[in-house]
Amino acid sequence: MLGRLTLTLALAAGIATVAVAALAIVALAPEARRATPSPPAMVLPTPPPSPTPTLASASPGGSPSGSPGRSPVNALHVGQPAPQLHVVRVGGGTIDLAALRGKPVWVNFTGTYCPPCRDEFPVMNGFQARYASTGLVVVAVDVNEDEATIASFAKQLNVTFPIGLDPDGSVSQAWGAIVLPVHYWIDAQGIVRDGAYGGIGADIMAQALTKILPGVTVSP
DSSP: OHHHHHHHHHHHHHHHHHHHHHHHHHHHHHHHHHHSOOOOOOOOOOOOOOOOOOTTTTSTTOOTTOOSBOOOGGGTTTTSBOOOOEEEETTSSEEEGGGGTTSOEEEEEEOTTOHHHHHHHHHHHHHHHHHGGGTOEEEEEEESOOHHHHHHHHHHHTOOSOEEEETTSHHHHHHTOOSSSEEEEEOTTSBEEEEEESSOOHHHHHHHHTTTSTTOOOOO
16 A cells, blocks of 8 residues: 555656746747747849930040040030131130131130140141141130130140130030040031030040041041
């Protein structure tokens, strides 16, 4: 009888121990879940916004930094009559594009503060000298500067072609010359046959001149 009672008490004690252990596990489980850090959420990189097209980037061979290139046809009036151009000339007098009708004209909007503009002047001077016999007239229009500044610059480079003044930038805006330098090649009938923006070289200049000097072989 005593042995049976002892066995019963031992079994009861074992069951109680197991129950206590189970309760302890259940009680600790939420704490364990709270203590376990959640894996960090994945953050996908945000793609950069697409650049807004510019005159340069929209042009064949152009770039946003203003490197040499051709501008879109509609921005340079190619195939259209040249806009009106009547400006005061450095040194006295005026430059009137209408008065030059019947001659091929190369119009360049420029400024001494523009490094590519400064580089182009000697090249343009050379073309003016070589093709003056064809009737070619090269005209530069200085934008947003006073006469003394451009006159001193022209004297340093011994510029032989006429330079006009656009002190408030209104003429360049009317032409759509939104970057400097800008070039327009106009035939004897007053039609713009080619145009370019940026610091261009003698090769592009020569190619454009062939469009307003028919029958003339133009070399860079």
